[in-house]
Amino acid sequence: MRFARALSICVLSSGLLLAGSPDQNMNVNTRYTVESVELAGSAQVDISTGLRSDLKHLVGEKLNPALLDSLALRLRRELHVRAVTHRLVRGQTPQHVRVVFEVRGRPAKFELSAPKILYSSFGGFTGAAEATGVLGSQAFTAGVLSDGDDLLERYTGVLARYELRHLAGGRAGVRLDFESYHDQWDPATVTAASAPGAPAIYRARQNIEPLATFALTHAAAAALDLTLGASFETLQPQLPAAPAESANAMVATLRFHRRLETSGANQQEWDAGYSLRAATGFLGSDFAYTRHQGDAQYVYLWGRNQVLDNLTVGFIAGRAPLFERFMLGNSTLLRGWNRFELDPLGGSRMICNSVEYRYGLFDVFYDTGAIWDQGQTAVFRHALGVGIRQNGLYAALAFPVKEGHIEPVFMVGMNY
Amino acid sequence: MLAGIAIPVSRAFAVAPLTVTWDGDDLHVAAPQIHFLAGKPLDRLHDGLSVVFLTQLTLTTDNFATALRRNAGRFVFSYDLWEEKFSVTKLGEGQRTVSHLTAAAAEAWCLDNIAISSTGLPQDRPFWLRFELRAAEPRDEPAVLGDSGLNLTRLIEIFSRRPRAQQPQWTVEAGPLRLADLKRLVGRAPRPS
Numbered sequence: 146m147r148f149a150r151a152l153s154i155c156v157l158s159s160g161l162l163l164a165g166s167p168d169q170n171m172n173v174n175t176r177y178t179v180e181s182v183e184l185a186g187s188a189q190v191d192i193s194t195g196l197r198s199d200l201k202h203l204v205g206e207k208l209n210p211a212l213l214d215s216l217a218l219r220l221r222r223e224l225h226v227r228a229v230t231h232r233l234v235r236g237q238t239p240q241h242v243r244v245v246f247e248v249r250g251r252p253a254k255f256e257l258s259a260p261k262i263l264y265s266s267f268g269g270f271t272g273a274a275e276a277t278g279v280l281g282s283q284a285f286t287a288g289v290l291s292d293g294d295d296l297l298e299r300y301t302g303v304l305a306r307y308e309l310r311h312l313a314g315g316r317a318g319v320r321l322d323f324e325s326y327h328d329q330w331d332p333a334t335v336t337a338a339s340a341p342g343a344p345a346i347y348r349a350r351q352n353i354e355p356l357a358t359f360a361l362t363h364a365a366a367a368a369l370d371l372t373l374g375a376s377f378e379t380l381q382p383q384l385p386a387a388p389a390e391s392a393n394a395m396v397a398t399l400r401f402h403r404r405l406e407t408s409g410a411n412q413q414e415w416d417a418g419y420s421l422r423a424a425t426g427f428l429g430s431d432f433a434y435t436r437h438q439g440d441a442q443y444v445y446l447w448g449r450n451q452v453l454d455n456l457t458v459g460f461i462a463g464r465a466p467l468f469e470r471f472m473l474g475n476s477t478l479l480r481g482w483n484r485f486e487l488d489p490l491g492g493s494r495m496i497c498n499s500v501e502y503r504y505g506l507f508d509v510f511y512d513t514g515a516i517w518d519q520g521q522t523a524v525f526r527h528a529l530g531v532g533i534r535q536n537g538l539y540a541a542l543a544f545p546v547k548e549g550h551i552e553p554v555f556m557v558g559m560n561y
Numbered sequence: 562m563l564a565g566i567a568i569p570v571s572r573a574f575a576v577a578p579l580t581v582t583w584d585g586d587d588l589h590v591a592a593p594q595i596h597f598l599a600g601k602p603l604d605r606l607h608d609g610l611s612v613v614f615l616t617q618l619t620l621t622t623d624n625f626a627t628a629l630r631r632n633a634g635r636f637v638f639s640y641d642l643w644e645e646k647f648s649v650t651k652l653g654e655g656q657r658t659v660s661h662l663t664a665a666a667a668e669a670w671c672l673d674n675i676a677i678s679s680t681g682l683p684q685d686r687p688f689w690l691r692f693e694l695r696a697a698e699p700r701d702e703p704a705v706l707g708d709s710g711l712n713l714t715r716l717i718e719i720f721s722r723r724p725r726a727q728q729p730q731w732t733v734e735a736g737p738l739r740l741a742d743l744k745r746l747v748g749r750a751p752r753p754s
Contacts, residue, residue: 171650172611172637172639173639173648174609174640177642177643210611231610232609233608233609233642234608234609234642235643239643242642
C-alpha cells in the first residue's frame with residue numbers, strides 16, 4: 146500500500162518534472178513536508194475519488210509546486226469553476242506546510258450531451274439528447290430519446306431528472322427520474338403477444354423513479370455503491386378504453402469497481418453489478434414479480450492491447466411486463482442476431498458472455514448467449530464480429546453463427 | 562558600497578532614480594528606491610509560491626531610437642514560510658541562488674546581478690540606458706522558466722505587452738551618459754575577455 150502510494154506520487158511527479166518545472170527546485174519551501182491538504186472557498190466539493198485520492202497522497206510527501214499546479218488544474222476542470230488557486234501556510238509541526246486550494250467562481254454549468262447515438266442495419270436509428278444544468282450540488286436534466294435497441298419495443302419520448310449530489314460528504318446522492326414514452330412494436334411481437342397468457346403490449350408508459358445512492362467504500366482503486374429506491378411505472382394499454390396497469394417495484398442495485406495496476410504498467414479492472422426489481426401489491430402494482438440481473442466485466446490492458454470479458458445473467462420470477470423481460474440481439478448482447486427471431490416476447494432467463502480483444506483502434510469479439518423461459522431448454526447462440534473505435538465512435542460488423550442464410554448486422558454510433 | 566559615479570535619471574516615466582556604474586567591461590545599475598517585493602507578488606510569496614521577475618536592460622546611443630544591445634534576466638523569488646526570509650535564483654548561464662535574505666537584500670541582490678556589456682562603446686560617445694522590471698504572470702511562468710531560456714524575441718514580446726492592472730512593472734531610464742564620465746567601479750574585477 147505504502148509502495149503503491151509512493152509509486153503513484155513518483156510517477157506523477159516525474160511526469161511533471163519531465164514536462165519541465167524549474168519551480169520544483171527554486172521554491173525554498175520544497176524542502177518542507179506537506180502536513181495537510183484543504184479545499185476552501187466552495188460550499189461543497191464535487192470531485193472524483195481519483196482526484197481526492199491524489200490530493201490525499203500529497204500528505205507526508207515533500208512539497209512539489211508543479212504537482213500542486215497540476216492538481217489545481219484538475220480541480221478547476223472537475224468543478225467547472227473559474228479558477229482554483231493554491232497557497233501554503235505553516236503547518237502545526239515545524240518544517241511542515243499546509244496546502245490550501247481555493248475555489249473561485251460558482252460551480253455552475255450547462256451542457257448538452259448525446260448519451261447514445263446508434264444506427265443499426267437491424268434496429269434502425271437510436272438517439273438520445275440531454276441538456277443538463279448544474280448548480281452547486283444540484284443537477285437538472287431534460288432530454289428526448291428514441292430507442293430501438295435496448296428493449297423489445299421502440300420507445301420514444303421525454304425524460305427529466307433532478308439530482309442532488311454529494312450528500313454526506315460526498316458519500317451519498319439522491320435523484321428523481323421522470324420518463325414518458327410512446328411505444329412501437331415489431332409485428333412479430335404483436336403476433337406473439339396476442340396468444341393467450343402472453344404478456345400484453347402497451348402503447349405508452351410513464352415512470353417516476355426516486356433513487357438514493359450510497360458510496361459504501363471510498364477508495365480510489367475500488368468503489369462499492371449501493372442504490373435503493375422505487376419505480377412507479379404506469380402502462381397504457383393498446384385499447385384506450387382499457388384501464389392502465391401499474392408495475393411498481395422496489396429497486397436495489399449494488400455495483401463494484403476495482404482497478405489494479407501492476408508495476409509493468411499493465412492494468413486490470415473489475416466491474417460487477419447486481420440489480421433487483423421487486424414489484425408487489427404492497428406498492429399498488431398490478432404485476433407481481435422479482436427481476437434479478439447480474440453482470441461482471443473484466444478488462445486487462447497492456448500497451449495498446451485490451452482483453453475484455455463481459456458476462457450478463459438475468460432471471461425473472463412471476464409475471465413481468467414486457468419492458469422488464471430480457472432479450473438478446475442488440476448492440477451489446479449477442480450482437481448480430483435478430484432479437485425477434487430468438488424470441489419475440491423476450492425471456493425470463495438470460496445468459497450472455499462476450500469476449501473482446503482490442504488493439505489500438507481495432508477489435509474483434511465473440512458473443513455467446515441464450516434466452517429462454519421457465520420450462521424451456523436454453524439454446525446457446527454464437528456471434529462473431531469486428532469493429533473499429535475512436536474517441537467514443539464505434540463501428541462494428543457482427544455475424545450470427547448459424548446455418549443457412551447469414552445476414553450481418555452493421556452498427557455505428559457513439560456511447561453505446 | 563558602490564564607488565562608481567551616480568547619474569540621476571533624466572527621462573520621463575521614471576519612477577525612481579537609476580544609478581549607473583561601470584566596471585570597465587559592464588555597466589551596472591542600481592535603483593534603491595524601487596521596491597518590487599510588494600503588492601500582489603509579495604502576497605504570492607507570502608502564500609509560499611514562487612514569483613518570477615523579468616528584467617531587461619537596453620543600451621542605446623540614439624536616445625532609444627534603436628537598441629544597441631539588450632540584456633535579459635530572469636529571477637525566481639520565493640519566501641521561506643518558516644524562516645521568513647527570501648530566496649532568489651538567477652536563471653541562465655551561471656545559475657546561482659542566494660537565500661536567507663531580507664526583502665531589501667533580495668531586491669538589491671537581484672539588481673547587483675544585472676549588467677550589460679559596454680564592449681564597442683567609445684568612451685566619449687553619449688549613451689542611454691533603460692531598465693525594465695516586470696513580475697511574470699503566473700500563466701507565463703512555464704514559458705519563461707523553460708530550459709531553453711528566454712530568447713530576445715520572447716522577451717521583447719513580453720515587455721511590449723501592456724501589463725495587466727495588477728501586474729507591476731517598473732521602467733527607469735538614464736542618459737545621456739558617457740563612459741568617460743563614469744569612474745571605474747572598485748571591487749568588481751573586469752570581465753575576462
